[in-house]
Amino acid sequence: MSPPRFDPSNASVFLDFDGTVSTLDIGLVLLERHGHPGWEELDAAFVGGELGSRDTITGQWALVDASEPELLVTAMEVPLDPGFPALVADLRGAGAEVAVLSDGFGFYVEEHCRAAAVDVDLYVNRVDWTTRELRFPFGDPTCACQLCGVCKQAPIRAAAARGRTTVMVGDGASDRRAASIADIVFAKAGLAAWCGEAGVPYTSYVTLRDVRDALLRS
Ligand SMILES: [Mg+2]
Ligand SMILES: [Zn+2]
Incomplete structure (x- = not known):
């Protein structure tokens, strides 16, 4: 089931956070x-x-x-998938770019990554704690959807424009638009069901260790 001719040194891998990097949707x-x-x-x-x-x-x-x-x-208190640090380290070691795309409340993603000693690019929403307002630094007003907090398509399109092979790893409804344009999709739970119905090819996974093994087995 591993993707054919996958070259990690020319790949950009995008990970959803809630339910994908974290074991529950925080x-x-x-x-x-x-x-x-x-x-x-x-x-x-x-x-x-x-x-x-x-x-x-x-x-x-x-x-x-x-x-x-x-x-x-x-x-x-919500644990991360224990395979997260190794997935990022091994992909990076093989030359891949890795980023987290999270369209949730956002404020806990950086803290969790720091606690796991994982340093990745983060595309997340922000909370202004003085006003308690949500901020959307990664919304994309030029995107056709214009409904997202974090436009997960924008960084995938940018990577593809640089000639990178794009990989999306996700689990839910906020990953659908990203999955529909990524070259390679790893999906579980609701995203896998949606990909099946929408005819988007995907590889199913249970843990991030599975993703690591599928992408880097050779
Ligand atoms: Mg999710
Ligand atoms: Zn968008």
Whole structure:
């Protein structure tokens, strides 16, 4: 099932964070523990395709009721996939570029990567803790979707324009648009189901160790 003629030295690998690098969707964990009612409906509308990710997380963030330290403690309790550091290190060692694309609340991604001693490029939303507003430094106003917080397509298109082979690793609805344009897709859970229905070729995986082994086996 490994992709044919994969050359890591000319590849750009993009990892979703929630549910892909982290073992659970930390945004949903935060909402379950600290959210007022109403976030489930927003999540259902997002998964159903009726609401864009930016509107979804903006609406959900408004329902989160806890301090920054409390939220960070909850977020850091969720373990990462133990294969994350080796995947990044081995891909980098083989010449690949690696980045994390996360269209969630964003504030815990950098902290988790630092705790795992993984230094990757991060495309994440930001929280302005003085106003508690979400910021979207990686939204792309030129993208046809214009509904995303982080436009996951933009960095993939940029890598492809530089001649890189693009790889997307994901698990959920926020990865669909990225998966539809990446050269190689690793999918599990909801993303795998969507790829199957949409006719997007993908390799299924369970852990990031599987992804590492599939990409770097030779
Ligand atoms: Mg995810
Ligand atoms: Zn976009």
